[in-house]
Amino acid sequence: MNDITAKRSHHDDADTASRITLERDGHVLLIGFNRPDKRNAADLRLLQELSLAYGELDRDPELRAGFVFAHGEHFTGGLDLADVGPRLGSDGLDIVPEGGINPWAVDGRAVSKPVVMAVQGTCLTLGIELILASDMAIAADSTVFGQIEVSRGILPFGGATIRLPRAVGWGNAMRWILTGDSFDAAEALRIGLVQEIVPHGEQYARGLELAQRIAAQAPLAVQASLANARTAIREGDSAAENELQPALVRLAQTEDARIGTESFFTRQPAEFLGR
Numbered sequence: 001m002n003d004i005t006a007k008r009s010h011h012d013d014a015d016t017a018s019r020i021t022l023e024r025d026g027h028v029l030l031i032g033f034n035r036p037d038k039r040n041a042a043d044l045r046l047l048q049e050l051s052l053a054y055g056e057l058d059r060d061p062e063l064r065a066g067f068v069f070a071h072g073e074h075f076t077g078g079l080d081l082a083d084v085g086p087r088l089g090s091d092g093l094d095i096v097p098e099g100g101i102n103p104w105a106v107d108g109r110a111v112s113k114p115v116v117m118a119v120q121g122t123c124l125t126l127g128i129e130l131i132l133a134s135d136m137a138i139a140a141d142s143t144v145f146g147q148i149e150v151s152r153g154i155l156p157f158g159g160a161t162i163r164l165p166r167a168v169g170w171g172n173a174m175r176w177i178l179t180g181d182s183f184d185a186a187e188a189l190r191i192g193l194v195q196e197i198v199p200h201g202e203q204y205a206r207g208l209e210l211a212q213r214i215a216a217q218a219p220l221a222v223q224a225s226l227a228n229a230r231t232a233i234r235e236g237d238s239a240a241e242n243e244l245q246p247a248l249v250r251l252a253q254t255e256d257a258r259i260g261t262e263s264f265f266t267r268q269p270a271e272f273l274g275r
Contacts, residue, residue, distance in 0.1 A: 019046035020053050021071070025208070027064040027215040029057045036072025039122055043083035044095065051100030058101055058111045061274060064219040066115040067211040068134065069204050074121030075143070081152065092157070104158040105133045110230065112223055114214050118207030119143050120200060129158030131193060132167060135226070138207040139185040142200040145193070151180035166233070168192050218256040219274040 021032040031053045033040040040046075057066045070076060087093065096102050101111050104126070110133070117131055120140035128147055131137045147164070149156045156177060164173040168191035176183060188194045198206050214222060224247045232240035251257055256272045263270035 018049060019043070020049035022053055022056070024063070025067075026212065027062060027219075028208070028211045029053070029060075029063045029066045030208070031057075031066055031068045033068075033070035033076060036070075036074070038080065039074040039077035040070050040072060041077040041080040042126055043080040044087055046080075047084075047093075047095035048097050048100065050103050051096045054101040054103045054111045055099045057113055057115075063113065064215040064222065064274070065113055065211045066111070067118070067208050068115060068130065069118045069207060070120070072121075075119040075123040076125075076127040077122050078124035078126055078146075078148070103133060104129055106157070106159050106162075112227070113219075114211075114222060114226055116207050116211040116214070118203040119194075120203050122146075125149055125156065125160075126158045128193070129156060129160045129163075132159055132163040136210060137194040138196050138198060138203045138210070139188055139194040140200040140203040141185050141197050143185045143188070144182050145176075145184070145188055146180065146182040147177050148180040148182075150178060164193075216272075218251075218254075218260055218270070218272040220254055220256055221251055221260075224251060 017034060019033070019035055021030075021034045023030040023032075031050070033042075033046065033050075035041065035043070035046060042050075054066070057063050084093065096107075101109060103111070105111070114136075115134040117134045117137040118140075119127060119131070119137060120142055121144070123131075123139075123143050124146045125148060128145055147156055147160055155161065160173075160177060164177060167173075172191045175181075185194065185197045189197050196206065228240050228243055228247060231243060255275050256270075259270050259272055262268075
């Protein structure tokens with residue numbers, strides 16, 4: 001499958017339209033769930049196209065951040081079990097084509113660049129898990145969340161059992177994972193699942209604003225900061241501490257470090273080059 005590069009209208013025929021729209025806005029890759037007639041429920045095509053979008057974000061040096069949103073009134077109704085269920089093999093579900101990266105980062109590899117999300121309406125199961133695998137999330141005040149897999153006889157397999165207890169605390173995580181109950185945007189903010197709540201309809205603009213703010217920083221420094229924080233989580237503080245000075249030395253030798261220093265002294269905005 002080729003990289004999804006055109007901005008495609010979500011009014012296209014549901015059987016032929018891309019499940020994921022891609023558009024570039026400067027150094028930000030806008031990644032849109034595009035199955036609004038099905039509440040953006042994720043069938044295999046959507047999962048694979050999303051994986052390819054993450055691969056494109058990771059590979060392209062001109063891209064510095066990703067912004068994930070959804071067309072329509074809802075972020076996602078979760079997994080399309082009617083489509084995906086029959087495809088579940090003895091080794092699980094394969095959603096990553098060649099050139100893709102698993103957006104939920106449950107295979108040991110994560111996209112190397114920051115991802116900001118904006119959610120609204122219904123945000124179930126894999127939508128919550130995608131937030132947990134991303135770096136910040138903005139929720140419309142209309143958003144209703146649910147980690148409802150136990151109500152369907154399965155477990156969350158996109159990282160909620162791993163990341164939600166770490167992100168919001170054991171009790172808060174188990175309250176929602178083990179009951180399958182829904183919760184609102186205010187609760188999501190209280191427990192730290194999302195970082196901001198905005199009025200419905202404003203989540204896209206605010207999320208893109210944050211993604212653009214990230215993309216305006218020195219990209220190598222942003223990626224190094226993200227990588228070190230992830231190392232601390234996955235391998236412990238000691239491993240992350242051991243990487244700090246070598247990373248600092250590498251970054252100090254970049255052209256962006258020179259540009260950043262000049263910007264500090266001249267009080268002029270820095271235009272970073274990514275090298």
